[in-house]
Amino acid sequence: MEERRIATPGTPPDAELELGRLGEFVGFRLRRIQNQLSREFAQVTGRYQLRQGLFSALAIISANPGLSQVMLAREVGLDKSMAVMMVDDLERRGWAERRRSTVDRRRHALYTTEAGEAWLAEMFAALEVVEHDVLDALGKDDLRVLNAILDRVYTACFRG
Amino acid sequence: MEERRIATPGTPPDAELELGRLGEFVGFRLRRIQNQLSREFAQVTGRYQLRQGLFSALAIISANPGLSQVMLAREVGLDKSMAVMMVDDLERRGWAERRRSTVDRRRHALYTTEAGEAWLAEMFAALEVVEHDVLDALGKDDLRVLNAILDRVYTACFRG
DNA sequence: TATTGTTATACTCTATAACTATA
DNA sequence: TATAGTTATAGAGTATAACAATA
Numbered sequence: 001m002e003e004r005r006i007a008t009p010g011t012p013p014d015a016e017l018e019l020g021r022l023g024e025f026v027g028f029r030l031r032r033i034q035n036q037l038s039r040e041f042a043q044v045t046g047r048y049q050l051r052q053g054l055f056s057a058l059a060i061i062s063a064n065p066g067l068s069q070v071m072l073a074r075e076v077g078l079d080k081s082m083a084v085m086m087v088d089d090l091e092r093r094g095w096a097e098r099r100r101s102t103v104d105r106r107r108h109a110l111y112t113t114e115a116g117e118a119w120l121a122e123m124f125a126a127l128e129v130v131e132h133d134v135l136d137a138l139g140k141d142d143l144r145v146l147n148a149i150l151d152r153v154y155t156a157c158f159r160g
Numbered sequence: 161m162e163e164r165r166i167a168t169p170g171t172p173p174d175a176e177l178e179l180g181r182l183g184e185f186v187g188f189r190l191r192r193i194q195n196q197l198s199r200e201f202a203q204v205t206g207r208y209q210l211r212q213g214l215f216s217a218l219a220i221i222s223a224n225p226g227l228s229q230v231m232l233a234r235e236v237g238l239d240k241s242m243a244v245m246m247v248d249d250l251e252r253r254g255w256a257e258r259r260r261s262t263v264d265r266r267r268h269a270l271y272t273t274e275a276g277e278a279w280l281a282e283m284f285a286a287l288e289v290v291e292h293d294v295l296d297a298l299g300k301d302d303l304r305v306l307n308a309i310l311d312r313v314y315t316a317c318f319r320g
Numbered sequence: 321t322a323t324t325g326t327t328a329t330a331c332t333c334t335a336t337a338a339c340t341a342t343a
Numbered sequence: 344t345a346t347a348g349t350t351a352t353a354g355a356g357t358a359t360a361a362c363a364a365t366a
Binding site for chain 2: 007009011013017018019020021022023024025026027028029030031032034035036037038040041052059060062063064067068070071073074075076077078086091107111124127130131133134136138142143145147149151152153154155156157158
């Protein structure tokens with residue numbers, strides 16, 4: 001079962017087709033890549049029985065111990081109600097925990113557990129496999145360039 | 161009503177937060193940007209009452225008159241059943257039409273209508289506004305670099 | 321009054337499976 | 344047998360609105 005085949009949608013586009021003016025838009029490229037990547041992601045993480053946002057959420061909690069749910073939501077770019085559900089899930093699995101903040105009793109301070117850190121390490125390894133083809137095709141340098149540009153793009157999204 | 165405010169989720173992340181090892185992964189950046197961009201897209205296109213894929217689909221039909229639905233699906237990176245629904249929608253709006261292919265009678269050859277082209281032009285203009293901040297923050301050169309890298313990424317997705 | 325967390329709900333996007341008609 | 348198109352359906356991901364507790 002080491003097969004890496006993906007169902008119908010994972011088929012590459014015909015080389016002859018034109019993008020036309022659509023090719024000028026970042027949004028289009030982003031979406032099609034992200035669709036593809038998240039299908040592969042789902043394949044890998046499917047074995048682990050988890051939903052998309054979970055991994056990112058735990059990784060961010062791990063990198064920022066004690067952060068609040070609102071902060072988490074902002075960092076992943078989703079609504080705070082999403083943070084609630086994700087943290088619920090993480091807690092249920094025993095990978096993260098909420099502690100009432102001592103400074104602001106409205107807040108929950110979020111922390112990873114030991115089991116959470118272990119799982120995180122496992123997932124990082126698995127995800128490197130998912131992104132392997134991408135990393136390969138780009139090389140370290142271009143990857144850095146890409147990430148830097150993407151960060152600028154993300155920041156630019158918030159200049160109203 | 162020229163406001164550009166976006167509801168809760170559009171709030172920028174706290175600058176102090178760390179991405180940690182997550183920062184090495186393209187998938188994460190892609191998803192958060194794409195979420196943000198598609199929210200803005202939805203804001204703009206909401207007035208036009210249309211769903212996400214529609215614009216890309218029509219643009220591709222316009223750039224490749226006579227293509228089949230399977231080809232369309234592959235180009236946008238989705239399942240063929242999606243193509244059916246999108247073309248249904250486009251036809252209902254009078255922006256595209258199916259004609260039985262003369263060479264292979266299983267196929268539908270897709271074409272845009274005059275109204276479709278007009279609407280497409282309108283949408284391209286509207287979308288330039290959506291991506292304006294992004295384009296601004298990058299500049300023509302970096303944008304080209306970004307698009308080129310993204311295309312390589314997309315292609316790399318299919319090297320199983 | 322504003323913010324944090326919460327719940328319930330509804331909507332959009334997408335894949336899957338089963339089917340038909342052609343090839 | 345394989346491909347193009349179709350249909351119906353189920354699942355994931357997400358936003359919205361309304362609310363309680365705390366600031």
